[in-house]
Amino acid sequence: QKEVEQNSGPLSVPEGAIASLNCTYSDRGSQSFFWYRQYSGKSPELIMSIYSNGDKEDGRFTAQLNKASQYVSLLIRDSQPSDSATYLCAFQGAQKLVFGQGTRLTINP
Amino acid sequence: GAGVSQTPSNKVTEKGKYVELRCDPISGHTALYWYRQSLGQGPEFLIYFQGTGAADDSGLPNDRFFAVRPEGSVSTLKIQRTERGDSAVYLCASSWAGSNTGELFFGEGSRLTVL
Numbered sequence: 619q620k621e622v623e624q625n626s627g628p629l630s631v632p633e634g635a636i637a638s639l640n641c642t643y644s645d646r647g648s649q650s651f652f653w654y655r656q657y658s659g660k661s662p663e664l665i666m667s668i669y670s671n672g673d674k675e676d677g678r679f680t681a682q683l684n685k686a687s688q689y690v691s692l693l694i695r696d697s698q699p700s701d702s703a704t705y706l707c708a709f710q711g712a713q714k715l716v717f718g719q720g721t722r723l724t725i726n727p
Numbered sequence: 728g729a730g731v732s733q734t735p736s737n738k739v740t741e742k743g744k745y746v747e748l749r750c751d752p753i754s755g756h757t758a759l760y761w762y763r764q765s766l767g768q769g770p771e772f773l774i775y776f777q778g779t780g781a782a783d784d785s786g787l788p789n790d791r792f793f794a795v796r797p798e799g800s801v802s803t804l805k806i807q808r809t810e811r812g813d814s815a816v817y818l819c820a821s822s823w824a825g826s827n828t829g830e831l832f833f834g835e836g837s838r839l840t841v842l
Contacts (some may be wrong), residue, residue, distance in 0.1 A: 626767065652829035661818060661833035662770065706769050708829065713783045714760065715831060717769035 621645060622718035624707050630724045637694040639721050641707030644688070650710035651683055651690045656720065657703045666692060697725045729753075731834035733819050739840045740809055748804040748837045750819030759802050760831060761794055762818040770818055776802060809841045 623642045631637040643651075650669050654662040668674045668681040668690065680693040690709075694701055704720040732751040740746055752759050758777055762770035772786040776796045784794070791809075796802040806813055816838050820831035 622769075624769075650829055661835050662831075663833070664830045667829045708769075710829060711772075714772045714775050714786075715829060716772065717762075719767070719769045 620718070621711075621716050622707055622709060624718035624721050626719055627722040628724055629721055630726055631697050633697060633699060633725055633727050635697055637697045637701065637723055637725070639692040639694075639705050639707075639723065641690045641692075641718055642688055643690065643707075643709050645709065645711065645716075646685075646688065648709040648711070651681070652708045652710075652715065653679075653681060653690075653692045654706040654708060654717070655703045656706060662706055662717075694723075699725045699727050701725050731819055731821055731832055733817075733834035733837050735837055736835065737838045737840075739842065741842050742809060742811060744809050744841075746806045746809055746839060748806075748817050748819075748839070750802045750804070750821075750834060752800065752802070752819070752821030753832055754800075755823070756821035756832070757799070757824055758822045759796060760820040760822075761802070761804050762820065764816045764818055764836070765814075773804070773817075806839075809839075811841050814839055814841045 653666040655665045656662040666681040668683045674681045678695045682691045702725045704722045706720045707718040708715045734749045761773040764770045775783040779799045791807045794804045816836040818836045820833045
C-alpha cells in the first residue's frame, strides 16, 4: 500500500465550477498535511497546509482534513483555466515530506 | 540568487557513466532535500541535509547514489554507473529549518536521461 494515494486523473472540470481533489494516507501518526501545485514542466509550489480536523479556507481554496478517516481533500471554487495543473498531496513524515503521485486537473473554458 | 538553482537543467548520458547534479539553495536555508520525480509520479524522497550532515538518507535507492553538502550550502548529488532506470527529473528543495511547516522551495530540477 502506498503511503499517499491520489487518483491520477485526469480530472476535467468546467470553468467556474468546483474542483474536488482527494487524498488518503496510511500513516495514522501524521499531523501535518499539504497541497502542492505543479504546472507542467515546472517545480511544485505549496498552496495549502492543514494540521487540524475540519476545513481551512484561503481564497478560492479550501482544504479539508479528517484524521479518523485518514482523508484530505482540496476544493477549488470558481475554477479558472489557470488552475489547470497537477495537484500533489503530501504529509509530514519523519524529517521529510511524503508526496502522492498527484492528480492532473484540467479546467475547460 | 532569489530561488533554488539547479544545474544542469538537462543532462543526457550513456549507461555506465558518472553524473553530478548541483543544487544551490536559497541563502540562509539550513535544510536541503533531494527528490526524484518520474513521469506521472510525485516527487520521491532521496536525502535530507540539515547543515552539512545528511540527517536522513533513507531514500537513496542504492550505493550508486551519493550526495554531499560540504559547507552547508551547495549540494551535489552524485550517481555512479548510471542505469536507464535512473532517468528522471531530480528536484532539489530547501527550507529554513526542515519541513515542519511543509514549505519546501523547489528548484526547477535537473532532467537526467540515461541512454
